[in-house]
Amino acid sequence: MKKLVLLMLTAFAISACSSGIEKESSTTYFVTKLGNDTLAIERINYGNNSISADVLLRSPSISLTSYQLAWNENNQLISMRAEDVTDLGGFGKGTGTITQEIAENGDSLAITATFRGNEITYNLANDQKLLPFIDMVHWPFDIALQRAHVSKSDSTHQYLISGRRASDFIIHNTAGNDFTLRHPSRGVMLVKTNDKGQLTWLDAKNTTRKLIVERTNTLNFDELVAHYVVHDKENSPFGTLSPAQEGEFSFKGSDFKVTYGSPLKRGRDIYGGIVSYGNRWRTGANRATHFSTSKPIQINGSTVPAGEYTLFTIPEEDGGTLIINKQTGQNGQSYDESRDLMRVPMSRKSQDDVTESFTIEIVETEKGGQLQLIWDTTIYYVDFTF
Incomplete structure (x- = not known):
């Protein structure tokens, strides 16, 4: 595990300018709503060929996870780390529990993950410019859409790591900055982007999730995290989406x-x-x-x-x-x-x-x-x- 962390830190030092994704000048956020209820909030920072993200997810119970991810100049995934900081009650309060690590291993990715309390390790071919699939979390889609924008193709295939396999998410440009994003099994999402290809609005009403995602450049993120941590402890938690x-x-x-x-x-x-x-x-x-x-x-x-x-x-x-x-x-x-x-x-x-x-x-x-x-x-x- 220590070796994987070292590899990841090394990867984050890599800097390249040919990925087609511009470095953000400020922090950006995603707010995910299910009807009137806020399901998740995400804080994202882009670096050169890297991203860090803090995510509060409220279903089935509240969780706080920090992510770090890096890719090379060919958009191939180099490393990723997911750190659960739920027990700390907020972000930036210390070191949490590593729940997933991905590191380059030749032409494959070495993946270590915790599943139902057990640590599992496996390899996955690193030949599809992979990104992670994280249920109800949308910063990976933002990267994928920016890549689709740079490609200028009517349709692109973005493979996302889902368990032990890479699943094909098809992005189709319908008109201007409007896209559809097809989940392999849940249906088609409607997406709007800005002129840089960044996700600004996502509507999943035609999928099994039925959620709405909006991008904003201003959000009292840490205050909202503190609010939901207290709210979901003292009141009824968000719970399973459809028990x-x-x-x-x-x-x-x-x-x-x-x-x-x-x-x-x-x-x-x-x-x-x-x-x-x-x-x-x-x-x-x-x-x-x-x-x-x-x-x-x-x-x-x-x-x-x-x-x-x-x-x-x-x-x-x-x-x-x-x-x-x-x-x-x-x-x-x-x-x-x-x-x-x-x-x-x-x-x-x-x-x-x-x-x-x-x-x-x-x-x-x-x-x-x-x-x-x-x-x-x-x-x-x-x-x-x-």
Whole structure:
């Protein structure tokens, strides 16, 4: 480990001017919001072919991490170090715990990381001008976009280290300073840059994250860090973005169970907003929404045999479609239409109260039961009988 640190310090002394990324004259910041809630703040300083960044991330619990990264004149990664300073309560208060180190090792990168309390070491080929992928952290995207700006290509491939592999993030110039950035599995982000190619605004509404990132040159960063450290200790922390929920219901001699990820409204427009009309929705978050019944039920004249299924929906302003699929165990982005059991119409009604967390309930009715999808002031529902 000491050898890796020495290599990194040596790498940071390397200075070159052909990387295409200009040295910043002042500190810059990113603020990441999920609806009305601040999810993360980042403080970034660029050097010559190097960057240092301090990041406060509030999900699932608050964490403070300092990063240092350097690359050579060919944009190949030389070194990176991630240092967890959460227990210190702020940045610049001492030495924290090294959670990841990357160092050049011939034509490969030697990577040492702490995962679930265990230290793991592996090598990765250093042939793709790599950057790290850090979930919900955006300074690596800023570097990637500046490189895309310098290349002047309509599309560029930026490979980011994700675990033991390099994942391809495709950057496409749509018009002027506007770009799209495609995550390999989560979807496409909309990006605006300035005339230097620096990220100024990112909208992830078309991905599973649904967050907004904005750049600012002024931010009371250390004061905000101190505020959130105290706030998230004394009050409810930000928590998991879409915590797993489970509901069990019994009536008329049958047992029902639903398991799903429950995103929060957080001040956002839901249907017609982050959940678009006319498109298939995973009906929750993360793992596919699962539904089981211990007795056969009838929906719209068709039989759903006893068993477990996954639920998807296509919301519309006047109702929409409930999809009952026979595949189970998959992530909510995995959908095989050939395994549909049936598609049935949904009805829609409004409620006076606002439901902050997406909720699924199965309620008893006079003739049978009703599957309800409740979020914000909207309830989508499907009636069934036995």
